[in-house]
Amino acid sequence: MTLLQLENLSVTLRNRRVLSDVSVSVAAGEVVGLIGRNGVGKTTLMRAALGLIPASGHSSLAAMTPNARAKAVAWMPQTREIAWPVSVEDLVALGRLPHDDRARGPVEAALRHMALEPLRNRRATNLSGGEQARALIARALAQETPLLMADEPIAGLDPEHQIATMEVFADIAAAGRGVMLTLHDIALAARHCTRLIVLSENSVLADGAPSDVLTEGTLARAFSITAYHAQSDDGPVFQPLRRVT
Amino acid sequence: MTKALALLFALVLVLAIGSLSIGPANLPFADSIRALLAGGDGPLTLVMREIRLPRMLLAVMIGGTLGLAGAAMQGYLRNPLAEPGLLGVSGCAALGAVLAIQTGLSAAFSLALPLSALAGAVIAVLILLVLTGPRGETLTLILGGIAISAIAGALTSLVLNLSPNPFAANEIIFWMMGSLADRSMLHVWLAMPFMIVGLALLAGVGRGLDALTLGEDAAAAMGFDLRMLRLRIVLGTACVVGAGTAVAGSIGFIGLVVPHLLRGTVGGRPGPLLWVSALGGAAMLLSADIAVRLIAPGRDLKLGVLTALVGAPFFLHLVWRSRRQRA
Amino acid sequence: MWRRALGLFLMIAAPAAAQESPARVVSMNLCTDQMAMLLAAPGQLLSVSSLARDAQSSAMAEQAKAYPINHGLAEEIWLLKPDLVIAGTFTSRASVDMLKRLGVQVLTVPPAYSLADVTDRLRLIGEALGRSATANAVIADFEARLSTLRARTGRRPSAALYYANGYTTGNQTLAGEILLTAGFSNIAGDGGGGRMSLEELAMAQPEALITGQPYPGASRSEEILDHPVVRQIRAAQASRSVTDSDWLCGTPFVLQAIEQLSRLRQDIE
Numbered sequence: 009m010t011l012l013q014l015e016n017l018s019v020t021l022r023n024r025r026v027l028s029d030v031s032v033s034v035a036a037g038e039v040v041g042l043i044g045r046n047g048v049g050k051t052t053l054m055r056a057a058l059g060l061i062p063a064s065g066h067s068s069l070a071a072m073t074p075n076a077r078a079k080a081v082a083w084m085p086q087t088r089e090i091a092w093p094v095s096v097e098d099l100v101a102l103g104r105l106p107h108d109d110r111a112r113g114p115v116e117a118a119l120r121h122m123a124l125e126p127l128r129n130r131r132a133t134n135l136s137g138g139e140q141a142r143a144l145i146a147r148a149l150a151q152e153t154p155l156l157m158a159d160e161p162i163a164g165l166d167p168e169h170q171i172a173t174m175e176v177f178a179d180i181a182a183a184g185r186g187v188m189l190t191l192h193d194i195a196l197a198a199r200h201c202t203r204l205i206v207l208s209e210n211s212v213l214a215d216g217a218p219s220d221v222l223t224e225g226t227l228a229r230a231f232s233i234t235a236y237h238a239q240s241d242d243g244p245v246f247q248p249l250r251r252v253t
Numbered sequence: 254m255t256k257a258l259a260l261l262f263a264l265v266l267v268l269a270i271g272s273l274s275i276g277p278a279n280l281p282f283a284d285s286i287r288a289l290l291a292g293g294d295g296p297l298t299l300v301m302r303e304i305r306l307p308r309m310l311l312a313v314m315i316g317g318t319l320g321l322a323g324a325a326m327q328g329y330l331r332n333p334l335a336e337p338g339l340l341g342v343s344g345c346a347a348l349g350a351v352l353a354i355q356t357g358l359s360a361a362f363s364l365a366l367p368l369s370a371l372a373g374a375v376i377a378v379l380i381l382l383v384l385t386g387p388r389g390e391t392l393t394l395i396l397g398g399i400a401i402s403a404i405a406g407a408l409t410s411l412v413l414n415l416s417p418n419p420f421a422a423n424e425i426i427f428w429m430m431g432s433l434a435d436r437s438m439l440h441v442w443l444a445m446p447f448m449i450v451g452l453a454l455l456a457g458v459g460r461g462l463d464a465l466t467l468g469e470d471a472a473a474a475m476g477f478d479l480r481m482l483r484l485r486i487v488l489g490t491a492c493v494v495g496a497g498t499a500v501a502g503s504i505g506f507i508g509l510v511v512p513h514l515l516r517g518t519v520g521g522r523p524g525p526l527l528w529v530s531a532l533g534g535a536a537m538l539l540s541a542d543i544a545v546r547l548i549a550p551g552r553d554l555k556l557g558v559l560t561a562l563v564g565a566p567f568f569l570h571l572v573w574r575s576r577r578q579r580a
Numbered sequence: 581m582w583r584r585a586l587g588l589f590l591m592i593a594a595p596a597a598a599q600e601s602p603a604r605v606v607s608m609n610l611c612t613d614q615m616a617m618l619l620a621a622p623g624q625l626l627s628v629s630s631l632a633r634d635a636q637s638s639a640m641a642e643q644a645k646a647y648p649i650n651h652g653l654a655e656e657i658w659l660l661k662p663d664l665v666i667a668g669t670f671t672s673r674a675s676v677d678m679l680k681r682l683g684v685q686v687l688t689v690p691p692a693y694s695l696a697d698v699t700d701r702l703r704l705i706g707e708a709l710g711r712s713a714t715a716n717a718v719i720a721d722f723e724a725r726l727s728t729l730r731a732r733t734g735r736r737p738s739a740a741l742y743y744a745n746g747y748t749t750g751n752q753t754l755a756g757e758i759l760l761t762a763g764f765s766n767i768a769g770d771g772g773g774g775r776m777s778l779e780e781l782a783m784a785q786p787e788a789l790i791t792g793q794p795y796p797g798a799s800r801s802e803e804i805l806d807h808p809v810v811r812q813i814r815a816a817q818a819s820r821s822v823t824d825s826d827w828l829c830g831t832p833f834v835l836q837a838i839e840q841l842s843r844l845r846q847d848i849e
Contacts, residue, residue: 058474078476091331092521105464131521147467151475170320211421278779302779303808354798360626418797420744427800435746435778435804549770551775 009036010068011155011186012057017065019049019056026052027243028210029065032079034188036193039174039181041191041197041218044230050071050190051086051159053207060159069155078106082148084158088140090132096143097128103150118149122176138169145176156180158189162196174200194235198222198246206230219244228252257518261532265313268539272309275546276300297523307438311541312536314441314448315433315501318493321527322506325455327464328523329486330385332394333513333571336495338505340394342377342402346491346498347428348405353499355421363439367447371495377401378487389397391575430557431502433542444496451492454485459524466523504556506564507534513567523567537563601710602663602685607632608675609653609668609849611829612689614640615705617647619714620832625661634836636795639825639833648672654678694832695726695757701830722832729838730761737818737848740765740781741773741787744801749773754830762841764788778809787848788797789819821842 019027026049034040040133042050056063059070059077069077075076076246082103090099101115119125122142127135132143141161148156156177161169174196177187181202197204198218206221207215208230214221220238234249273289274282278300280556319337326335337343353359353369365575398423409428413421422503464472473479511533512526519525538556541563545554597783606627607616611630616625617640630638630651650656654675655663662684666825667676669690680686687708692698699719706715741760749755749767750773759766768776787812794802804810809817812818826837 055470060470060473074473074476078474081474083471083474085468085470087468089466089471091466091468092516092523094466094521097519099466102463102467102475105460108460144467172415243328276779277777278783280783294795296785299809299812300779300782304782354800355585360798375672416797416799416804418795420795420799420801422801428781435807437808439808551777553775 009152010034011036012055012157012188013066014053014179015066016064017053017056017067019050019052019061019063021061025210027056027063030207030212031165032055032212032215034184034186036154036184037181038203039177039201040186040188041195041201041204042188042207043192043197043204044213048207049210050207054157054159054188054190075106077150078092078153081155081157082151082153083155084144084148084161086159086163088137088144090140090144093131093133095129096124096132096135096146098228099132099143100124100146100150103147105202106151114150114152116134118146121149121179138165141165141169141173145173147207147241153185155186155188158187160191161189162191162193170196194222194231194248195246198237198244221245257296257529258532259531261515261536263528265423265532265535265539268536268543269309269313272312272539272543273301273305275515275543276305277546277550282312303437304421304435307436307441308433309539310441311433311444311501314444315497315504316507316538317531317540318451319504319507320511320530320532321455321535322493323450323534324512324523324526324530325458325462325486326490326508327512328458328465328526330394331465332391333516334391334509334568335396336506336509337374337490337566338503338507339402339509340377340398340492341382341403341405341446342374342381342494343498343503343505344402344405344429345373345377346370346495347373348409348412349495350499351409351424351428355412355416364485367443367496367499370499371447371491373405374498375487378403382483382487387579393452395572406411418483418560423473426555427493427502428498429503430555432545432553432555433501434553436500444500447492447496451496453519454489454492455527458482458485458489459527462523462527464489496498501555502555504538504560505569505580506557506560507537509571510560510564511537512569513571595674598791602708602724604648604661604663605666605709606657606660606662606664607666608650608657609666609689610637611639611691611701611831612666612705612756613644614829614831614833615689615702616636616709617643618718619702619706619711620709621711624709626662627657635825636793636823637690637825637828637829639829654682658682658684660709666705666708670848692754693752693759694754695830695834697754698771698830698832698834699723701744702832718832719729725835726761726838729835729842734740734763734845736763736765737787737845738767738784739765739790740776740784740786741790742776742805743792744799746775746777746781746804747773748776754834755827757829758834758837759790759841762838763845764841778804782809783814785813785817788844789817790844791819791821793821799841818848 010033015031017030035144041229044050055061057067057069059082069081100118104111105152120129122145124143162173178200181187201218204221204227205212206216213230214226232252234252238245271336285301288297292298323336327333349369350366353366359366380401381397385393393483410425413425461477464475469479474483512530515529515533516526519529541556541559545556605625607613608629610629610631613628627650628644628647630649633641635641652672652675665679665684665686667688669687669688676686678771689701692701702715702719706712748768750768750771752770752772756766767786791805822837822840827834
């Protein structure tokens with residue numbers, strides 16, 4: 009089942025073309041990683057897909073009414089903002105806002121999924137960065153949407169939390185939902201995403217399984233690097249090596 | 254939270270009865286309440302219905318809406334320092350009111366007074382929001398507020414000084430500090446419609462403010478129309494601050510102190526905070542108005558003196574904390 | 581009509597100017613303005629304050645048009661090269677101090693707090709102007725008229741003086757004494773007065789309510805005179821607004837205020 013369909017999406021910000029004719033899709037069961045250089049338009053692509061900024065072309069999400077969209081996709085912006093000292097439990101419950109109900113079930117499930125039960129009464133603003141990131145993912149889970157979109161969800165986390173977070177996304181996808189995320193760590197992208205979309209020069213350079221996408225040519229064009237790539241018993245291993253000049 | 258609401262409601266009730274029973278005339282409590290409810294021809298009924306009742310009602314209305322507006326502005330800007338009085342919104346409303354009075358507009362058409370104050374408040378809120386952007390960055394917010402307050406204060410003084418009326422020039426203190434002395438039911442009826450409209454506008458912002466806890470992008474993606482939210486907050490705040498200031502001058506700090514004190518009772522959530530702040534604001538203004546009558550009876554001590562004495566230390570504390578957080 | 585009589589007096593008394601009288605006199609206070617205009621010889625008074633021309637506050641606004649006005653600023657008064665400056669105790673203290681430092685002779689006249697003060701101030705200014713004879717004549721006329729007004733007594737109806745911001749004045753003030761002389765008893769009682777709350781006014785229910793006339797322009801301070809409580813008293817009881825110019829200053833014009841209030845009292849009886 010297709011959860012997100014973008015056709016010829018183009019974005020112009022302040023008279024500058026940021027994205028041209030991007031056509032991608034995300035289906036249930038997928039963890040789709042969006043990679044590319046800084047400033048290539050990864051965040052812009054996500055926000056345009058969500059209808060948060062004006063774009064030409066078609067996005068299946070942007071075409072929905074705001075409330076229908078809020079029930080179709082949960083969005084986690086890169087800045088992990090928690091403006092007020094609310095409890096972890098109340099923070100997670102914010103995910104129920106689009107449903108306008110006080111259902112406890114999804115909130116409890118999200119707390120359990122992210123192992124936040126011991127922290128439920130703590131103030132979210134007093135948590136460590138990793139704990140806050142978990143609480144915010146739980147909030148998105150509580151929204152109970154078929155699709156989860158996250159901008160740099162593992163940036164700033166320690167390796168354990170990075171792996172744990174990526175495993176959560178894998179779980180979600182395994183449960184029949186879809187995940188689309190941007191990330192900078194190509195190694196983690198290669199290991200945990202089912203599919204990678206490489207953005208370069210305002211458009212999609214490659215789109216496919218990690219081992220098909222992370223070729224020498226694509227890496228050189230998209231990132232100007234070379235990398236070591238091996239298949240281990242524990243999955244693919246990927247290590248960027250040096251710059252291509 | 255329901256418990257906090259119930260307790261605050263009881264507090265407001267007690268203070269309201271207290272406010273009705275305090276006055277220079279030293280009336281027996283039972284008689285005065287009977288005169289208020291049953292009426293009659295005597296001067297007692299006149300005192301209760303035309304002096305004390307409007308005073309109490311205005312304290313509840315103005316205090317309540319100031320608390321509400323403070324909580325709404327803080328929630329929207331996600332900054333605990335946002336407050337209509339401090340940021341010059343009340344000052345601009347006072348300027349609007351003074352202009353309406355001095356041009357004779359309010360004498361010709363009584364609704365001109367609150368309308369003009371409302372216009373002043375709208376302008377101030379809009380300038381603030383344009384200056385700070387939707388994320389109320391502390392420094393910009395405070396500096397913008399100082400500038401707006403200074404301009405509003407200067408123009409108010411100018412208008413009052415240019416008035417041919419010898420009393421006008423001395424009224425700057427009323428407009429800057431606020432007072433509920435000698436108000437009548439006319440003032441209640443004048444402010445009421447704007448308060449109701451403002452209340453209706455602000456009543457619907459709670460869920461949007463809750464969503465904004467996660468930032469604008471997350472709130473927008475959760476289906477909240479942020480432009481509509483901003484419009485409601487601008488107009489709602491301007492309505493209640495404009496109407497309140499037009500009849501009682503600008504009363505500061507209530508919108509700052511009350512949400513700050515009560516944030517804990519609602520677990521920090523900005524939506525539920527709106528209603529407890531409304532009750533808390535009513536309680537604070539009732540207390541302040543009782544205090545000015547007890548401390549200096551017969552001297553018309555201004556309300557702003559008391560609210561500032563209580564509120565300014567809170568403000569310093571918050572500035573201190575926000576400085577530490579940035580460091 | 582008695583104003584005309586006073587004028588007649590002035591004309592008769594004018595030639596009797598005393599020796600060593602100051603030739604160039606400037607007054608910079610509303611009250612001293614009026615007394616100086618009453619007492620000064622032709623050409624002796626150079627300038628009066630701007631307020632003297634304000635009909636609302638000054639009983640001699642018309643006469644004041646014959647004089648150049650000043651605004652109580654040391655510089656403009658110094659430029660007039662006065663021999664004598666007459667100021668009120670509480671007017672422009674800084675300007676008065678500066679004029680004194682510049683060597684100008686300044687007479688500071690305290691406000692009149694009672695009817696007795698009126699004659700006292702007239703005598704004081706008369707002496708300073710070298711016009712004691714004129715002053716004595718004005719005083720004699722004032723006292724004669726006052727005693728005839730005082731003669732009428734009867735029941736004393738209660739009355740309140742009520743001004744902007746809810747101020748009232750008690751018996752120990754000029755206005756209070758005027759009220760007593762007119763045959764009322766003041767609900768503010770003895771003392772100077774001060775703020776009287778609307779509640780106290782409502783509970784006292786005075787038989788007469790005397791308010792000032794509203795000033796031009798608008799003010800919140802005067803709004804209290806339109807409060808439902810005041811309106812109710814005004815509707816139920818006798819009420820009158822008295823022109824401020826007649827009793828703002830302790831000049832012989834206070835007799836007009838007494839006359840006006842006496843008529844109000846007669847209406848009540």
